[in-house]
Amino acid sequence: MPHDPAAPVSSRLLANLNPEQLAAVTLPPEPGLILAGAGSGKTRVLTTRIAWLLQTGQVSPGGLMAVTFTNKAAKEMLTRLGAMLPFNVRGMWIGTFHGLCNRFLRAHWKQAGLPQSFQILDSGDSLSAVKRVIKGMKLDEERFVPKQVAWFIAGAKEEGKRPKDVDVHDPHSQKLAEIYQAYEDQCQREGVVDFAELMLRSYELMRDDAALRQHYRHRFQHILVDEFQDTNRLQYAWLKMFAGDPAQGDVPCAVFAVGDDDQSIYAFRGARVGNMADFEREFRVARLIKLERNYRSFGNILDSANALISRNTGRLGKNLRTEAGPGEPVRIYEATSDFAEAAWLLEELQQLHRGGMARSECALLYRSNAQSRVIESALFNAGVPYRVYGGLRFFERAEVKHALAYLRLIENPNDDTSFLRVVNFPARGIGTRSVEQLQEVARASGRSLYQGVSGLGGTAGAKVAAFNRLIDGLRASTQGQTLRVIIEQVLAASGLIDFYRTEKEGQDRIENLEELVNAAEAFVTIEGFGKDAVALPVDEMGQTGPTASELLPDAETGEILSPLAAFLTHAALEAGDNQAQAGQDAVQMMTVHAAKGLEFDAVFITGLEEGLFPHENSVTEADGLEEERRLMYVAITRARQRLYISHSQTRMLHGQTRYNVKSRFLDELPEEALKWLTPKRQAFGSGAGFGGGYGAPSRPAWTPAPAPPPSWASPVPAAMARSAAESSGHGLRPKQAVFHNKFGEGVVLALEGKGADARAQVNFGRHGTKWLALSVAKLTPID
DNA sequence: GTGCAGTTTGCCTGC
DNA sequence: CAAACTGCAC
Numbered sequence: 001m002p003h004d005p006a007a008p009v010s011s012r013l014l015a016n017l018n019p020e021q022l023a024a025v026t027l028p029p030e031p032g033l034i035l036a037g038a039g040s041g042k043t044r045v046l047t048t049r050i051a052w053l054l055q056t057g058q059v060s061p062g063g064l065m066a067v068t069f070t071n072k073a074a075k076e077m078l079t080r081l082g083a084m085l086p087f088n089v090r091g092m093w094i095g096t097f098h099g100l101c102n103r104f105l106r107a108h109w110k111q112a113g114l115p116q117s118f119q120i121l122d123s124g125d126s127l128s129a130v131k132r133v134i135k136g137m138k139l140d141e142e143r144f145v146p147k148q149v150a151w152f153i154a155g156a157k158e159e160g161k162r163p164k165d166v167d168v169h170d171p172h173s174q175k176l177a178e179i180y181q182a183y184e185d186q187c188q189r190e191g192v193v194d195f196a197e198l199m200l201r202s203y204e205l206m207r208d209d210a211a212l213r214q215h216y217r218h219r220f221q222h223i224l225v226d227e228f229q230d231t232n233r234l235q236y237a238w239l240k241m242f243a244g245d246p247a248q249g250d251v252p253c254a255v256f257a258v259g260d261d262d263q264s265i266y267a268f269r270g271a272r273v274g275n276m277a278d279f280e281r282e283f284r285v286a287r288l289i290k291l292e293r294n295y296r297s298f299g300n301i302l303d304s305a306n307a308l309i310s311r312n313t314g315r316l317g318k319n320l321r322t323e324a325g326p327g328e329p330v331r332i333y334e335a336t337s338d339f340a341e342a343a344w345l346l347e348e349l350q351q352l353h354r355g356g357m358a359r360s361e362c363a364l365l366y367r368s369n370a371q372s373r374v375i376e377s378a379l380f381n382a383g384v385p386y387r388v389y390g391g392l393r394f395f396e397r398a399e400v401k402h403a404l405a406y407l408r409l410i411e412n413p414n415d416d417t418s419f420l421r422v423v424n425f426p427a428r429g430i431g432t433r434s435v436e437q438l439q440e441v442a443r444a445s446g447r448s449l450y451q452g453v454s455g456l457g458g459t460a461g462a463k464v465a466a467f468n469r470l471i472d473g474l475r476a477s478t479q480g481q482t483l484r485v486i487i488e489q490v491l492a493a494s495g496l497i498d499f500y501r502t503e504k505e506g507q508d509r510i511e512n513l514e515e516l517v518n519a520a521e522a523f524v525t526i527e528g529f530g531k532d533a534v535a536l537p538v539d540e541m542g543q544t545g546p547t548a549s550e551l552l553p554d555a556e557t558g559e560i561l562s563p564l565a566a567f568l569t570h571a572a573l574e575a576g577d578n579q580a581q582a583g584q585d586a587v588q589m590m591t592v593h594a595a596k597g598l599e600f601d602a603v604f605i606t607g608l609e610e611g612l613f614p615h616e617n618s619v620t621e622a623d624g625l626e627e628e629r630r631l632m633y634v635a636i637t638r639a640r641q642r643l644y645i646s647h648s649q650t651r652m653l654h655g656q657t658r659y660n661v662k663s664r665f666l667d668e669l670p671e672e673a674l675k676w677l678t679p680k681r682q683a684f685g686s687g688a689g690f691g692g693g694y695g696a697p698s699r700p701a702w703t704p705a706p707a708p709p710p711s712w713a714s715p716v717p718a719a720m721a722r723s724a725a726e727s728s729g730h731g732l733r734p735k736q737a738v739f740h741n742k743f744g745e746g747v748v749l750a751l752e753g754k755g756a757d758a759r760a761q762v763n764f765g766r767h768g769t770k771w772l773a774l775s776v777a778k779l780t781p782i783d
Numbered sequence: 784g785t786g787c788a789g790t791t792t793g794c795c796t797g798c
Numbered sequence: 799c800a801a802a803c804t805g806c807a808c
Contacts, residue, residue, distance in 0.1 A: 069798080096798065099798090122798085123797080268795085367795070367796080424784095427785065431785080594796090615796085652799075654799075
C-alpha cells in the first residue's frame with residue numbers, strides 16, 4: 001500500500017525523492033533490503049521512511065526500532081528526525097546496537113542476572129580485567145598475551161559462543177577457554193559487562209525468555225538497520241530475536257535493512273558481509289532496491305572510486321553514477337617526508353580557505369591515529385584551528401578515567417577494575433604488596449576487593465578500610481545531589497585535584513577534570529531526566545550533544561536510572577568525541593574509519609603508502625587487502641568537490657625513519673581523472689619501456705598495473721636520501737623552505753659553520769626569526 | 784611504599 | 799617517539 005496521496009504532510013515529505021528512493025521509503029511493511037551506494041541519500045531514505053511511517057499512522061513511535069552502528073550515525077538520525085517530527089524523538093528506540101542493548105539490559109537487569117547498577121567496561125578496562133585473570137591463574141603472559149586473549153574472548157562472544165561452546169583442539173585452546181570462563185566469572189562477580197557482553201547477554205535473554213520475546217516481537221512492527229554490511233553474527237542473531245526468525249517459522253516484522261557491501265570495513269571486529277545475502281534469502285526479501293545515483297561527488301571523484309572498487313571480487317554489484325560534471329581532477333602529491341606532507345596539507349588548506357571554503361568543510365583523513373600527530377603540530381604551529389576525532393578520546397584520558405572510577409565505585413563498589421585503578425591514586429600508602437594481599441583474601445572468599453577488606457588485618461587493612469570509608473562517605477554525602485555537585489565533591493574529596501595541582505604537567509589534567517564537570521552539566525541539560533525534555537542543541541559543527549537516552553524506567557519498579565548511573569553509561573558507550581575543541585570553524589581530522597557516513601567539500605587522504613594504506617598486516621591475505629580497498633573506497637567517496645591524495649617517501653614510525661613506496665591503490669585509479677602535483681614516478685627502477693616494474697616476479701610483465709615491490713621498504717629511496725645528505729651536509733640552502741617540529745614552517749635566511757657547528761638562521765613567521773644549531777634542531781626541507 | 788631514572792616495548796581500524 | 803614497565807635509592 002503506497003502512502004495516501006491526500007495526506008499533505010507525507011506528500012511534502014516525499015517530494016524530491018528519486019524513484020528508487022521513493023520505492024524504498026514507501027516499501028510495504030515486509031522485509032526489505034536496500035543496497036545503498038555511497039552518497040546515494042541513504043540516511044535521508046532511512047529518516048524519511050521513519051517519518052513517513054509515523055506520520056501516516058502506520059506505526060507509533062514506540063513500535064519502531066532503528067539501529068545504527070556508530071554514535072555519529074545515531075546522532076545524525078536523531079537530529080534529522082527531530083527536525084521532521086513534531087514530538088520529542090529521544091524516547092524512541094533509536095541508537096547503536098550497544099546503546100540499545102544497554103537500554104534493554106537496564107530495563108531487565110534482574111532477568112539478565114545483572115546487578116541494577118552494572119558498569120560497562122571499555123576495551124581498556126576489559127584488557128586490564130583479562131590481565132588480572134591471567135595473573136590470578138598464574139599463567140605465563142608470554143604464552144597468553146593479554147591482548148590476544150582479550151581479542152579471543154571478544155571474538156568468541158561475537159560468534160555467540162560461551163566458554164563451553166569454544167572449539168578446543170589442543171592444550172592451548174583448552175587454557176584459553178578456561179581463561180574465558182574465569183574472566184566471565186570475574187565480570188559477573190564484579191557486576192561489569194564488556195561491549196560484546198552487552199550484545200550477547202541481551203541476545204541470550206531474548207532467546208531464553210519466551211514471554212519477553214513475545215512482548216518485544218509484539219511491540220516492534222518495524223525495525224530499521226543501518227550499515228547492515230557491518231553486522232556480525234551475533235548482531236544478526238540478535239536482530240532475529242527481536243524481528244522474528246523466519247528459519248524458526250516465525251513471521252518476521254518489517255525489517256528494513258540498508259547496506260553497502262563495498263563499504264564493509266569492520267571485518268576485524270567480526271562484521272560479516274555475508275549477512276546481507278543471508279538476510280535476503282532467509283527473510284525472503286521480495287524486492288531488492290538499489291540506490292546507485294550519487295548526489296554527493298563530482299565525476300572524477302566518483303570515477304576514481306568506481307575504478308578502485310571494481311578490483312574487488314565477489315561484490316554484489318553496483319556502480320555509482322552522477323549527473324554532476326567531472327569537476328576538479330583528483331590531485332595527487334608526493335612528499336619527501338611526513339613533515340613535508342603536513343606542510344603541503346597546510347598550504348593547500350590555507351589556499352582553499354582563502355578561496356572561501358569553510359575549514360569545517362575540509363577533512364584530513366588517515367589510516368591510523370598515529371599519523372595525526374605530525375599533521376596536528378603543523379596546523380597548530382600555523383595557528384589553523386583543527387579538531388581531531390578519535391584517538392585518545394576524552395573519556396579515555398587517564399585523569400578522567402580516574403575520576404570516573406571514583407564515580408563508578410559510588411554506584412557499584414564491587415567494580416574491582418575501578419577499585420584497583422584508584423585505591424592508591426592519589427597515593428595513600430596502599431602499595432603493590434597490600435593490594436596483592438587484598439586480592440588473595442578476596443579471591444579466597446569469592447568476594448570483591450571492596451568486600452575483601454574485612455579479611456585483611458594490619459596497617460594495610462586499616463588503610464584499605466579508610467579508602468572504603470572514603471567511598472562510602474562520598475556515596476552518602478552525594479545522595480540526591482546534582483551531577484555537578486557529585487563530581488565536584490568527588491574531585492575534591494578523592495584528592496585528585498590536589499594531586500594534579502602539585503604536578504608539573506598537571507594543569508592540562510585539571511582542565512580536563514573541569515571539562516568533565518561541564519560534560520556532566522551538558523549531559524543533564526540535554527537528557528532532561530524525565531522532566532520536560534529539552535530540544536536537541538546543535539553546536540556549530542552541526543552535531544548534537546550526548547545522546548545517552550538510557551533513562552528508561554526499570555521494567556519492574558518503574559524507577560528511573562539515577563543521573564550518575566546514566567552519565568557513567570554515557571561515558572562508557574560514547575568516548576566523548578566532541579567534548580574538546582567544539583565550536584569554531586575547524587579543519588576536521590579523523591581516521592578513514594571514523595569518516596564513514598560523513599561528507600566534506602574537500603577531502604585529503606594522506607599516507608597512501610604500502611605498509612600503511614594498505615596496512616602491512618592486511619596485505620598477506622586477499623580478504624585483508626580487499627577490506628583495505630573498501631576502506632580507500634570509503635575515503636574517496638567522502639569528498640564532494642575536491643579530493644587530494646598524498647603519500648610520502650619517508651615517515652617516522654617507532655622512532656625510526658621508514659622508507660615507503662607509494663600505495664598500489666594509486667595505480668588503481670583512472671589516470672584521466674587524476675592530476676599529479678608532483679611528477680608521477682614509476683615504481684623505482686622501471687624506466688620508460690620497461691613495463692612490468694622491478695621486483696615483481698610473481699606477475700607477468702604484461703600485467704596492466706604493475707604490482708608494487710613485494711616489500712614496502714624500498715632500499716632505493718633510502719640510498720637517494722643518504723646521498724643527498726652526504727653531498728650537501730645538511731641539505732639546506734638560503735631561501736629554502738623548512739619545517740621545524742615546534743616552530744612549524746620557516747624559510748632559511750642564512751647558513752654558517754660546518755659539520756657539527758653548522759647553524760641556520762630561519763624565519764618562522766609568527767614564531768620569529770631564530771638561529772638554530774643544525775646538529776640539534778631538526779629542520780626538514782620542504783620542496 | 785614512594786618516586787625517580789633508565790630501559791623496553793609497541794601503533795591499525797572501534798562500540 | 800612516547801607510554802609503560804623495571805630497578806633502585808630513599
